[in-house]
Amino acid sequence: MKRILLCILCISSYQGYSQMIDQGFLKLDSISLNAQAETIQTIIQKQTKDSLPHVFMTQHWDTINFNPYDEYRQTYPFGITFTDTTYASPVAHKKVVTSRYGWRNRRAHKGIDIDLVTGDDVMVMLDGKVRAVRTFPGLGKAVVVRHDNGLETVYGHLSKQTVKVNDVIKKGTVIGKGGNTGNSTGSHLHLIVSYKGVYINPEYLFDFTEENSIRNQEIWINKKWVTPYLHSSNRQTSIVIATTYDEAILNEIQQKKIYIVKKGDTLSKIANKYQTSITAICNENAIMKTSTLRVGQQLVVNK
Numbered sequence: 001m002k003r004i005l006l007c008i009l010c011i012s013s014y015q016g017y018s019q020m021i022d023q024g025f026l027k028l029d030s031i032s033l034n035a036q037a038e039t040i041q042t043i044i045q046k047q048t049k050d051s052l053p054h055v056f057m058t059q060h061w062d063t064i065n066f067n068p069y070d071e072y073r074q075t076y077p078f079g080i081t082f083t084d085t086t087y088a089s090p091v092a093h094k095k096v097v098t099s100r101y102g103w104r105n106r107r108a109h110k111g112i113d114i115d116l117v118t119g120d121d122v123m124v125m126l127d128g129k130v131r132a133v134r135t136f137p138g139l140g141k142a143v144v145v146r147h148d149n150g151l152e153t154v155y156g157h158l159s160k161q162t163v164k165v166n167d168v169i170k171k172g173t174v175i176g177k178g179g180n181t182g183n184s185t186g187s188h189l190h191l192i193v194s195y196k197g198v199y200i201n202p203e204y205l206f207d208f209t210e211e212n213s214i215r216n217q218e219i220w221i222n223k224k225w226v227t228p229y230l231h232s233s234n235r236q237t238s239i240v241i242a243t244t245y246d247e248a249i250l251n252e253i254q255q256k257k258i259y260i261v262k263k264g265d266t267l268s269k270i271a272n273k274y275q276t277s278i279t280a281i282c283n284e285n286a287i288m289k290t291s292t293l294r295v296g297q298q299l300v301v302n303k
C-alpha cells in the first residue's frame with residue numbers, strides 16, 4: 001500500500017494518474033482497489049484541484065518573498081503539463097548559454113546564464129502573471145513570473161524592470177532590460193525555472209536552440225533534474241525526457257551504476273570518468289571527500 005500511496009501523492013494531474021493505470025503501474029487487485037477507492041478518489045480530487053490554474057494563481061501568491069513555498073515538501077517524481085509546444089525566447093538574439101545549471105566553483109548554480117548586452121530587451125517565456133518585481137540578494141533586479149501550470153520563471157541581473165506586480169502578460173512580453181546587477185560579473189541573464197519553490201534544470205524542460213521548443217507536453221521530473229551537483233555548469237547534461245511517471249522512475253534507476261574502485265583511483269578520477277562531481281559521489285555514498293578509497297570498494301555513481 002505504501003507504494004500505491006506514494007505514487008498517488010506524487011501525481012500532479014488526473015491525466016498522470018490515468019496514464020499510470022493505463023500502463024498498469026498500479027497493480028491493485030480489485031478487492032483492495034475497491035477498499036481504497038474512496039481514499040484514492042479523494043486524493044485525486046485534491047491533486048487535480050491543487051493543479052488548476054486558478055489555484056496556482058492564488059495560493060502561495062506572495063509579492064515579497066522569493067520563495068513562497070517554504071513549508072512545502074515536494075515528492076518525486078512530479079509532472080508538469082504544458083499547453084504550448086514552444087516558448088518565447090527571453091532574448092531577441094541567438095541564445096548563447098554561458099553557464100549551465102549545475103555545480104560551479106564548489107557551489108550550486110541553480111539557473112542558466114544567457115549572454116546579452118546591457119539594455120537588451122528581456123522577454124517572458126510563457127503566458128503568466130507577474131508575482132514579484134524586486135531586487136533580491138545575489139540576483140539583483142529581477143522579475144518573477146508564475147505560469148498557469150505552476151511553473152515560475154525568474155529573470156535576474158536586470159538593469160531595469162518594465163512590468164508591475166500582478167500584471168497578466170503574454171509570452172514574449174518585454175519584462176525588463178538585461179544588465180549586470182546583483183552578484184554578477186559581466187552582463188547576462190540569469191534564468192531560473194522553479195516549481196513550488198523547487199529549482200529545476202531549465203534545459204530539461206526547454207530546448208535553448210533556435211527552435212524554442214518545449215521538450216514535451218507532459219514532463220516528469222525526478223531528483224536528478226533538481227539536484228545541481230549532478231550536473232556541471234560547464235557542459236550540457238545529456239537529456240532524456242521522462243514523459244510518464246514510470247519513465248521518470250526508470251530513468252532514475254538507470255542513471256545509477258555501481259563502480260568498483262581500482263588501484264590508483266581517486267574520487268576526482270572517478271568523478272571525471274562519469275562526468276559528475278566529487279560532491280555527488282560523496283553524497284550518494286555517504287563518504288567524506290577525505291575518505292580513503294579501498295581497492296574493490298563499491299561506489300554508486302550517476303552516469
Ligand SMILES: [Zn+2]
Pocket residue numbers: 099109111112113189190191
Ligand atoms: Zn547565473
